[in-house]
Amino acid sequence: MSIIEVSGLRFSYGPVEVLHGIDLRVDEGEIVAVIGPNGAGKTTLLNVLGGAHRSRSGTIALRGEDVTRASQDSLVRRGLSLVPEGRQMFSSMTVDDNLLLGTYARRREVDADGLREMVFELFPRLRERRDQLAGTLSGGEQQMVAIGRALMSDPSILLLDEPSLGLAPQFVSLIMRTIRRLRDNGRTVVLVEQNAKAALRLADRAYLLELGTVHVTGPARELAQDPRVVAAYLGGGDNAVA
Template sequence: MLLEIENLDVHYGRIQALHGISLSVGEGEIVALIGANGAGKSTTMRAISGLRRPSTGRITFGGEDITKMRPDRRVVAGICQAPEGRGIFSGMTVQENLFMGAYTRKRGAQLNADLDHVYMLFPRLKERRRQPGGTLSGGEQQMLAIGRALMSRPKLLLLDEPSMGLAPMLIAQIFQIILEIRDQGTTILLVEQNAQQALSRADRAYVMETGSITREGTGADLLVDPAVRDAYLGVA
């Protein structure tokens, strides 16, 4: 497995946000993590990226224990996140935002080739490359957040709520691009409230409730699981 989480507890002060969760992501997979608001999905992402230190448990990436590794070293190791809320630099141009995603890398021909690759995935970003990031629409900002993460050449791309606030047509477009990114060799862990879209694309998925993982299986199996359909798909 590329990523393995074992018996992870995370606290915010006295409040326990994660209760002994275990999950894995295999190389070349899209793995989805679904659940209601406050279930612990984003906390899980922060623990993987190093922004939240676990109380107990272990995180292994590529066979190496990274539980205590600094966040910037995790980026170098191959983990990068497109955060919930996008987190773009509104005063910087689109292209400057993209280069910020490559801050651990040296400028050169390979970096320029990766920039061209992002522009191929997201032609709208190329059209807007000289505009400040803050002038983009919500969908364009989401494209920029994903593109910026790709500029670090991640082995594992963490996507936190990529469809949040987007129109249905844009949601379908974003998920199609997520499939393309996976097909081009990047492993993806996806946190998403839109369970229908996430499970339809995921190789495997986990369901989180109040800081614990309550179900796991293939995306196809969870799509037809009666409890999942009732709780997350609006189908009894």
């Protein structure tokens, strides 16, 4: 069953159109990866889906409801949460306070203590660091906080923008295993990722974006064998997903 349906999506920065009629489907309980080169429009697409940007035309449906013009807070209340690129910590606040900010849009609906325990179970290091200022954490630890903060709204859908960016290999493996675990526990994930090898190993289906258009789509295993994808995106280094 489709949980997100995108049709004819266009977005412009001023006069420059960067998404050119994107069609995309996300089924419930799957990981969908969006890969492609820098400047392809991956982050822009995720920001439009998450309500941070407003599309110029096209439609976005969430569980059959048109949410094309919905605000970011409204989408969070509907169970969709965006983890932005760069993590965007409140560096002068503690880990615990950063996590609690994730409950804001749904503070009357969620069990904050129970969700925080779930985050600490996923990322035991955060329990150890809960009273530490977020700005003093390593990049990998900050990414844990960013994902944990999103989970504090108890989303059914997570939009993850470049979660492995700039991380050491051991943190990349940890984050990817956590994403798989979240999917196995019933959450739906849309993953924008520059690390195409890791993304295609993890995902159920994938989209290849180039210059704001979908060039290839299909099961992730098939894209991993597609000569065009292999030649352009899978010839470099590797970060394994254990």
